[in-house]
Amino acid sequence: MKKDIVTLSELSEEDFEKLFKRAFELKERHKKGIRENVLAGKTVGLLFDKPSTRTRISFEAATAQLGGTPIFINAKDTQLSRNEPVKDVARVLSRYMDALVIRTYSQGLIEEFAEYSSIPVINALSDLYHPCQVLSDIMTVIECKGACKALKIVWVGDGNNVANSWINAAAVIGLNLVLACPEGYFPDKKVMEKALEKKCGRITLMSDPAEAVKNADVIYTDTWVSMGQEQDKEAKQKAFGPFQVNAELVKKASKDVIVMHCLPVYRGYEMTEEVLEGPSSVVWDQSENKLHLHKAVLEALIIG
Numbered sequence: 001m002k003k004d005i006v007t008l009s010e011l012s013e014e015d016f017e018k019l020f021k022r023a024f025e026l027k028e029r030h031k032k033g034i035r036e037n038v039l040a041g042k043t044v045g046l047l048f049d050k051p052s053t054r055t056r057i058s059f060e061a062a063t064a065q066l067g068g069t070p071i072f073i074n075a076k077d078t079q080l081s082r083n084e085p086v087k088d089v090a091r092v093l094s095r096y097m098d099a100l101v102i103r104t105y106s107q108g109l110i111e112e113f114a115e116y117s118s119i120p121v122i123n124a125l126s127d128l129y130h131p132c133q134v135l136s137d138i139m140t141v142i143e144c145k146g147a148c149k150a151l152k153i154v155w156v157g158d159g160n161n162v163a164n165s166w167i168n169a170a171a172v173i174g175l176n177l178v179l180a181c182p183e184g185y186f187p188d189k190k191v192m193e194k195a196l197e198k199k200c201g202r203i204t205l206m207s208d209p210a211e212a213v214k215n216a217d218v219i220y221t222d223t224w225v226s227m228g229q230e231q232d233k234e235a236k237q238k239a240f241g242p243f244q245v246n247a248e249l250v251k252k253a254s255k256d257v258i259v260m261h262c263l264p265v266y267r268g269y270e271m272t273e274e275v276l277e278g279p280s281s282v283v284w285d286q287s288e289n290k291l292h293l294h295k296a297v298l299e300a301l302i303i304g
């Protein structure tokens, strides 16, 4: 049966481990200049309805570096923009390509694509989740710290799509995840409830960032205003002031804390320039690892 990655909850702990192992191997081979050919003759579609620097380009590069051909599809240039049913587009694209990477607003749309496609569907961000981001982020945590399970991982800021995917990952592989978000901006309630039902890992919600980051091994933040929320910008900037990741906050964490951000970053809002460019920041490694992890995802889903 074909496999998709639309939430992260469809993966087992073993799937996570296999992806990390292969991504590290592929990273090492890439550094040595070894050429891969596992996707020779395969075509990967990238259907995007929101902007992207990292996710789009790393998936395109990953496909090309594995010997396959990426095809970028701007959703606005397709008949989807004139209400062609998703179930029709999904079946048509399945006749042309070997996997489909989708970035859009509605999680439901990605799930409908997965249901009607006969090829693997990969969520490259929806309003609800950003699963591949969190996969490559955990790879970065393992790379920097040697492991991820014994660590205190602290999310500071908006309970958004990336936070929801961290919650899903924590529930599959058993992480100690603390989320500090302003009242009214907690992660999705259903996502939280489902994760807690699994009784795997420790997931804690709070509204005090200073308390949350005590002894943190990882501090993670993201923009306060996600794509599609531009109308809430002013209200959010007011509510999120105390949640800025700055030197004072980072000082309260473990002394060898790493600071993460999926990027793009808004300097002076969710993170200061000093922290972003400081010694604890691993944001550029995070961005690089998207390339290697995406290769592992494409290979696992297309080749098996």
Ligand code: CP
Pocket: 051, 052, 053, 054, 055, 056, 125, 133, 262, 263, 264
């Ligand atoms: N982190 C991330 O998904 O970045 P892009 O929006 O540039 O793809």
Ligand code: NVA
Pocket: 125, 160, 161, 162, 222, 223, 225, 226, 227, 262, 263, 264
């Ligand atoms: N939460 C952000 C992530 C961008 C990569 C957004 O959805 O815009």
